[in-house]
Amino acid sequence: MDRPTDLRRLAAEEFDLLVIGGGITGAGVAWDGVLRGLSVALVERADFAAGTSSRSSKLIHGGLRYLQRLHLGQVRQGLRERRVLELVVPQLVQRTPFLFPRFGGRHPLVRAGLMLYDILAAGTGYPHHHVLPPDVVAEESPALRETNGAFEYFDARTDDARLVWTIVRSASEKGAAVANHAEVTAIDGRRVTVRADDDTFVVRARSIVNATGVWVDAIRTLDQPGVARDVRPSKGIHVVVPASRVPTSSALILPTPDGRFLFVIPWEDSTVLIGTTDDDYDGPLDDPRAEEREISWVLDVVNDALQSPLSMDDVVSSFAGLRPLVAHGGLTKNLSRKPLIEVSSSGMITATGGKLTAWRPMAAAAVDRVLEVAGRKAPSKTDETRLAGAASFEGVVPALEVVLDDLRLDRSHAPRLYHRYGSHAAQVLRLVGDDKTFGERLHAELPYLRAEAEYAIRAERARTVDDVLARRLRATLTSRDGASSAADWVRGRLILSG
Numbered sequence: 001m002d003r004p005t006d007l008r009r010l011a012a013e014e015f016d017l018l019v020i021g022g023g024i025t026g027a028g029v030a031w032d033g034v035l036r037g038l039s040v041a042l043v044e045r046a047d048f049a050a051g052t053s054s055r056s057s058k059l060i061h062g063g064l065r066y067l068q069r070l071h072l073g074q075v076r077q078g079l080r081e082r083r084v085l086e087l088v089v090p091q092l093v094q095r096t097p098f099l100f101p102r103f104g105g106r107h108p109l110v111r112a113g114l115m116l117y118d119i120l121a122a123g124t125g126y127p128h129h130h131v132l133p134p135d136v137v138a139e140e141s142p143a144l145r146e147t148n149g150a151f152e153y154f155d156a157r158t159d160d161a162r163l164v165w166t167i168v169r170s171a172s173e174k175g176a177a178v179a180n181h182a183e184v185t186a187i188d189g190r191r192v193t194v195r196a197d198d199d200t201f202v203v204r205a206r207s208i209v210n211a212t213g214v215w216v217d218a219i220r221t222l223d224q225p226g227v228a229r230d231v232r233p234s235k236g237i238h239v240v241v242p243a244s245r246v247p248t249s250s251a252l253i254l255p256t257p258d259g260r261f262l263f264v265i266p267w268e269d270s271t272v273l274i275g276t277t278d279d280d281y282d283g284p285l286d287d288p289r290a291e292e293r294e295i296s297w298v299l300d301v302v303n304d305a306l307q308s309p310l311s312m313d314d315v316v317s318s319f320a321g322l323r324p325l326v327a328h329g330g331l332t333k334n335l336s337r338k339p340l341i342e343v344s345s346s347g348m349i350t351a352t353g354g355k356l357t358a359w360r361p362m363a364a365a366a367v368d369r370v371l372e373v374a375g376r377k378a379p380s381k382t383d384e385t386r387l388a389g390a391a392s393f394e395g396v397v398p399a400l401e402v403v404l405d406d407l408r409l410d411r412s413h414a415p416r417l418y419h420r421y422g423s424h425a426a427q428v429l430r431l432v433g434d435d436k437t438f439g440e441r442l443h444a445e446l447p448y449l450r451a452e453a454e455y456a457i458r459a460e461r462a463r464t465v466d467d468v469l470a471r472r473l474r475a476t477l478t479s480r481d482g483a484s485s486a487a488d489w490v491r492g493r494l495i496l497s498g
Helices: 003-012 024-035 064-069 072-088 108-120 134-140 160-173 213-223 292-303 356-374 393-406 413-434 450-459 465-472 482-497
Strands: 014-020 040-043 094-101 130-132 150-157 177-179 183-188 191-196 199-210 231-242 251-255 261-266 271-275 317-326 340-343 349-352
Touching: 003 040, 003 177, 003 199, 014 024, 014 356, 024 040, 024 160, 024 349, 024 356, 040 160, 040 191, 040 199, 064 072, 064 108, 072 108, 072 150, 072 356, 094 134, 108 150, 130 134, 160 177, 160 356, 160 465, 183 213, 199 213, 199 356, 213 231, 213 317, 213 349, 231 292, 261 292, 271 292, 340 356, 349 356, 393 413, 413 450, 450 465, 450 482, 465 482
Parallel strands: 014 040, 014 199, 040 177, 094 251, 199 349
Antiparallel strands: 094 150, 130 150, 183 191, 191 199, 231 271, 231 317, 251 261, 261 271, 340 349
């Protein structure tokens, strides 16, 4: 269904479940709920994944650093989820080698941690860690200064914003009514007032789940004025640099002075993603920014491991996200990432905390509470149900190459299109078949076809330039000038689409 239809449904129907928040948690709750036979609605104030869920480290992993605090259950859960997500959304979960370089000493604690990581990952199909000699490290990661070798292990990476949209789309295809740019302005029992497109209407629902990340307290206050604060934001920043400045075929994991790890990850469009920090934050929740001192700190840490140091001039982009940690004393970097599911006296369920990798069990726990309150039972099915577009690389890419040949487009687009759209990539290329101008690039600096931006507008609920360029594509993160140059074309297509 399209957005106008869903907006009409939101105003007209009564739902078993209304989810407020279109990040990874809210998307997961909607998907889990609709698979269990609930009638589901989802509303998001901005765009799907516009907040924290598009500003992560883009990793699907157990979390090596959680071993330092002996959060073994959390690590084990993450490692199991890593395998589940490979099966249900293979196009968006890419196994990636990680190197922990050795610049001196034997690092017995690191070795012990990796051995425990292997044990906790037993049965997931991932290879055990092993030691690489210096010459192999230099071949895999010529960016590094001379090493004494490295430990190599495997985790996975994803496109977080694409993952969120894929889950939302999956829920929509199963009957959920979903709407971005639809803001909740009031809550009165089971009647929720929503403002969208200069219109205001009431959504009626038997159960409400508040899954708004660092904004959950604002929604809780609408439900119960004066309620105590639940969330303590932690700020994490990332820096994007050209891959030519940090040549590496493997991701790197580097220790930081504050006892954490910094990831250096080969990413989209010939770039490398570097992050993250973990600091207390008490500023505005909307659109946090990476400050120059934070970027400098990240560069200083990574430069200690590189042959050719990075400077501010190498930074293509930077971004900041806020983790919705459950509030209590101590430094945010020491707070647990375990989720919190609570029910207010009015019956609204709030789901907060957690991390990207574990979205599925967190969503299942929230829906369990919905069903418990309703006196119903139904098992979660998200571990066995493939998400929209799910298909194997081998089953899609060769077919895409044939279509690209027919359209006289470069075959090199095929893997990239697969990892963004899965089997839906054929729908993108169909637009080029209908209009050859959609086969042109958005900008010479960008690999994206105009068809991808058009598809975001027609089929992926994108309503603003940022929806298209920042989240459906990732152009604003991976290009200094290309995204701004493409904005006028995208803006024109949005106006034509109405």
